[in-house]
Amino acid sequence: MAYQPDVPLAEVHILDAGHFALDEKVDEIAALIRAFLDDPKVASVGAPTTIKEY
Amino acid sequence: MKIGFKLFFAIGVLTMTALAFGGDKSDSASQIHYKTQRVDDLNIFYREAGLPSRPTIVLLHGFPSSSHMYRDLIPKLAVSYHVVAADMPAFGYTDQPSVDKFEYTFDHLASVMDHFLDSISVTRYSIYIQDYGAPVGFRLFLKHPGRIQAIITQNGNAYEEGLSPFWDESIAPYWKEKTPETEKKIRALLTLATTKFQYTQGFRNPEHVSPDSYTFDQMTLDRPGNAAIQLALFYDYQNNVKQYPQWHEALRKVHPPVLAVWGRNDPIFLPAGAEAFKKDVPDTEIHFVDSGHFALEEDGDPIANYVLAFLAKNVR
Numbered sequence: 625m626a627y628q629p630d631v632p633l634a635e636v637h638i639l640d641a642g643h644f645a646l647d648e649k650v651d652e653i654a655a656l657i658r659a660f661l662d663d664p665k666v667a668s669v670g671a672p673t674t675i676k677e678y
Numbered sequence: 679m680k681i682g683f684k685l686f687f688a689i690g691v692l693t694m695t696a697l698a699f700g701g702d703k704s705d706s707a708s709q710i711h712y713k714t715q716r717v718d719d720l721n722i723f724y725r726e727a728g729l730p731s732r733p734t735i736v737l738l739h740g741f742p743s744s745s746h747m748y749r750d751l752i753p754k755l756a757v758s759y760h761v762v763a764a765d766m767p768a769f770g771y772t773d774q775p776s777v778d779k780f781e782y783t784f785d786h787l788a789s790v791m792d793h794f795l796d797s798i799s800v801t802r803y804s805i806y807i808q809d810y811g812a813p814v815g816f817r818l819f820l821k822h823p824g825r826i827q828a829i830i831t832q833n834g835n836a837y838e839e840g841l842s843p844f845w846d847e848s849i850a851p852y853w854k855e856k857t858p859e860t861e862k863k864i865r866a867l868l869t870l871a872t873t874k875f876q877y878t879q880g881f882r883n884p885e886h887v888s889p890d891s892y893t894f895d896q897m898t899l900d901r902p903g904n905a906a907i908q909l910a911l912f913y914d915y916q917n918n919v920k921q922y923p924q925w926h927e928a929l930r931k932v933h934p935p936v937l938a939v940w941g942r943n944d945p946i947f948l949p950a951g952a953e954a955f956k957k958d959v960p961d962t963e964i965h966f967v968d969s970g971h972f973a974l975e976e977d978g979d980p981i982a983n984y985v986l987a988f989l990a991k992n993v994r
Contacts, residue, residue, distance in 0.1 A: 651706050651708070
């Protein structure tokens with residue numbers, strides 16, 4: 625949650641799992657990552673631009 | 679409205695069956711559950727996945743592995759089936775009673791697995807057998823021919839034709855006479871070098887093999903007391919060969935659907951061992967993959983596809 629003030633585009637999902645959440649929720653996490661990376665908003669931003677502006 | 683209610687009712691039933699074996703509402707069908715069941719004064723560890731309302735597949739592991747050898751196969755089958763894979767006594771995470779407290783024979787291993795399946799109310803199932811899984815699975819088949827819906831053998835031998843020269847060189851001398859020399863040949867099979875050999879010999883590419891496989895197996899072999907147990911089981915293996923004719927007779931009488939999917943370069947069980955099933959079940963479906971003894975490590979996807987297609991045709 626704390627990412628959001630600094631990275632307004634941050635997409636936050638809270639999973640019902642613990643520290644090694646991949647052990648319990650790998651399908652859900654993989655689906656979220658794919659959807660996040662496929663989102664045109666995310667694809668057009670990219671880290672290098674962000675770093676230059678900074 | 680009527681359809682809506684039916685759908686709602688169906689979802690409710692599915693959810694309840696999922697909860698019945700320890701699932702929760704957010705579980706996908708392929709979610710694996712890691713469980714322990716008390717059977718014959720032993721803690722039996724097992725992996726379970728898929729809806730219990732679907733047909734069950736019981737995965738029986740080989741030496742020196744455990745249900746761990748099925749870790750990647752389970753979610754692939756669980757999309758359509760209820761999958762159960764238990765560790766036999768002294769393998770994987772199941773208890774390892776010492777040789778003076780537990781009689782290490784294939785009869786006894788099969789009896790524990792039979793009681794285990796009863797205890798979780800699995801009374802109708804297909805078996806997937808590899809290596810030691812074959813003598814255990816065939817004992818279940820002899821005891822309950824009506825319970826076994828189909829037999830899938832992956833380098834799970836049941837015919838003398840399948841025994842490679844390895845058996846005469848390394849094992850048979852110990853059957854003839856227990857001496858320090860013959861025992862030495864068996865003890866050599868309990869080393870990391872042999873375990874790694876089982877997971878790499880005849881494989882297309884060593885980079886296809888996760889070191890998790892032989893590393894974990896070897897950790898279980900290296901536990902104090904385990905070597906004496908493995909010696910006892912290797913000695914008793916001769917009783918499997920003696921039982922082959924009984925297994926063949928049962929195959930002829932019962933005529934279950936059989937799928938033989940075999941790593942063709944297995945140094946322990948030859949491709950002839952796959953072909954031989956046709957002698958007793960002429961319509962045995964046979965496929966070879968270009969891999970070794972633990973072929974699942976290299977060809978998990980094609981093997982899963984053969985199994986799913988075979989079960990779709992033969993089991994409901």
